[in-house]
Amino acid sequence: MEMLARVECATIERGTKEGRGVDVSGAWTGEAPRGVITLVFTDIQSYSEMSERYRGAFRSLLEQHNALLRALCRQYGGYEVKAWGDAFFFAFGSAEEAARFALHAQHAILNTSWQLTLTDGSIEQVPLRIRIGMHTGEPEPILHPDGTVDYVGPDVNRASRVCAAAHGGQILLSSATHALVMNALGNTVQFRNLGQYWLKGVGRERLWQMWQQELPATFPPPNAPRAELHNLTVAETPLVGREREVEELAALVLRPNHMLITLVGPSGVGKTRLAQAVAEALLEHFADGVWFVPLDGLTTPEAVAQRIIQELPMQLRADTDPLQQLVEYAHGRTMLLVLDGIESTAAVTEVVRALIQGAVGLRLLVASLNPLHLRVEHLYEVKPLNVPPPSADRDPMLLERYGAVQLLLIGARRHAPDFEITPTNASAIAELCRQLDGLPLALELTAARLALLSPTELLKRLDERFQILQTRNPDMPPRQRALQSAIEWSYGQLDAPIRAFFEQLSVFSGSFSVEDVEAICESASPIDDLLELHQRAMLIEIHHKDERRFRLLNPMRLFALGMLREKPEMDAKIRQRHAEYFLQVARACLAQVRTPFENEAMRLAELQMDNMRAAMEWFTRQGDWARRAEIALRLSQLCDRLGWLLKATTYLQDALDSALFLDEAQMELLTELTLQRAALQYEQHHWEDALQTAQDALARYESLGSLPGQARSHNLIGLILLRVSRFDEAYTHFQRALQGFMQANEPVWVALALNNLGLLEYERGRFDEATRFLQQAAQRQRTLGDMRGLSETLNNLGAVHQLQGNTAAALRYFSESLEYEAQIGNRLGIARGLCNLGEVLMLQGETLPAARHLLAAMQLFQQYGSPDYDYALALYQRLMLDEDTDARLQTECQNRALEDLLQWARIL
Known part of the structure; x- marks a missing residue:
């Protein structure tokens, strides 16, 4: 058997020597084996370094290597499952034939002259060597549409890991393969028991080296940790979405002066599984082992120490304190202890403190609901997996x-x-x-x-x-067989005052700030209570500029909400306080509209929208129709400012429903509601309804004697009349609005009225007059810091220049307007800016940039319910894109978040 193998190896080198030779013409497409099969993985040692060093010149050697292995696979009846880069995955129906293939392949690689011709014409000999790993099992076959077969399952992973443990020139077998071939290949084939090793992702495996005469027999230890130096087992559940955390934690454990790292988080967040993955990643870094110790049910230091000793390769003596024995064993050793399932923080803390003081080379990774509160402790918050928006x-x-x-x-x-x-x-x-x-x-x-x-x-x-x-x-x-039990477990670890505080936090929908908590919750020290809940990872921190914001995990919040409802008096008190507070927040946000602080106010409004909606629901339950009407109106106004037209309309209807229960005592609120209704009708292009409603609002404000209200009504009526080309009437109302704003000393609205007069002159075709009004408005708005008003005015200046044929100036004005709209988060303003830019780019013949701008505008118009979608669509259709380009751009545009959509559209 040995002679046959050696003769074939000698004749395979290039298919030119005497003997049978090998056909190296292409991949073997024989039938894929089924049932119990032997899986073989191969790759080239130091492939990345060689391909980087030799660049394109290495291609010829790679092709020669590939052809050789494919030929041998065919010769021994194997099936090529897949190939990538330098690596192959083969399957054999016979373990014996797979072993013969591996031996022949190593002989052939060893006896081939691997020469490269470099760019300078010189020839260099390359010491090419391959690794081969084999495992026998029963993987699941997968038939692809092209007729090829792949295999999946644990056996495939094990074979791949066996190969990864090998060195160049070496053949490694799993125990399953070794058992099938050990007596079948003749006495010239030798095997060496290398011992048990831990293969990443598959667990323990006894590795066997196989070789023949003329093949190398001596190699360094396998590229895997010895199984005897740890007690890890293969995890029952996969690790998903934690690659960054494993990398971060492994680096932290190895960092100097990081003896103790505690993973904190609620029950069920995945602390144990993450700790297991980190332990496995660090197996090669601790000469004295990595040891996982479950501490469930242990409440005394003695019991904890004894449990750790049981997992270590040491014997517990009856004549000495267990903790003392443990410290003595750990002293001078370099090892990692992973402590999990902690029920008594005090007991574990005492043991950990003693170990830290007595064992310098020790590292501790602790998975706990609670911090241990030791000075050397480094906390790592385990957060839930990321969820899709x-x-x-x-x-x-x-x-x-x-x-x-x-x-x-x-x-x-x-x-x-x-x-x-x-x-x-x-x-x-x-x-x-x-x-x-x-x-x-x-x-x-x-x-x-x-x-x-x-x-x-x-x-x-x-x-x-x-x-x-x-x-x-x-x-x-x-405690983890039901989500409810897991949450109760975390909740039960809290002291009574913290439990009450935790329950009160459940009234927040979405995120909250420290200031919000101090205004609503009852606590002697809310900051300390927040800190403790955050350290237990029962709160998620949300970064919002310089302000720290938090929120409860939704399952935690719903549990706490149920607990709060069992205390009706406290529930009602906290909910009422919450509702009144967020009504004030809504008012405060609206007070900043058209001021230098609008940007931050709108961002805050977005963050607090869920809390405002919860406040509205509470007022509904209480039958407080005046407050319900007002907060619904404020929500409508905020959504309108953010360009959320559909939501603004929905909240307006909520306010109108509540208004049915109001009387003349709330006339001012009813009148403001009427004007908001007219404004939304205007946005939806319902000109006649908007005009009638705005005139109704004007009459109400006149009866109230409100000069600012009358001016706002005149301004809106002027805009409506402008849209139906009743220019003279529009001019009259704009002038009355301007006078009213000046008398009421409202400079922001004065600038707005000047802008609208400029818009009117633009529609009349009087471009010089339009420019004069618009420039006056822009100058005032820059001085006042009114970004919203300035963006509108700049947009109108862009329209004037576009009609005058000055597309360069139009692009400049539209672009600056879009920047301001993006800063304040006005979705419909952004959409209009994109649409206007798209139209100018279309006029300049910039087809693809125009298409991206218009598609982005169409997506926003459609998403937020604006009839301007039809205008943008008509412009897009005028581009007459071919079907492939249209389909590609439509696909690229879909499902992008606002910021990403803007970046995509603005690729000029």
């Missing part, structure tokens, strides 16, 4: 990029292998992930239910107690 709901491929969706899919396919994201269920899947806030335990429990219920059905069954999310799996700790 609503903008991604319609794109299944985009959804699968988010960790929460990935984990949900993996779990669902464990129970229903054919489960897939489709356009039909994508939105419900994304909403499930958001409702569960990316909490891994919640996602795993949800995944099991998807075998019986559709995502939409499951979403409907979620309640604040999440009763449907539970399992009978005996492998899970009792």
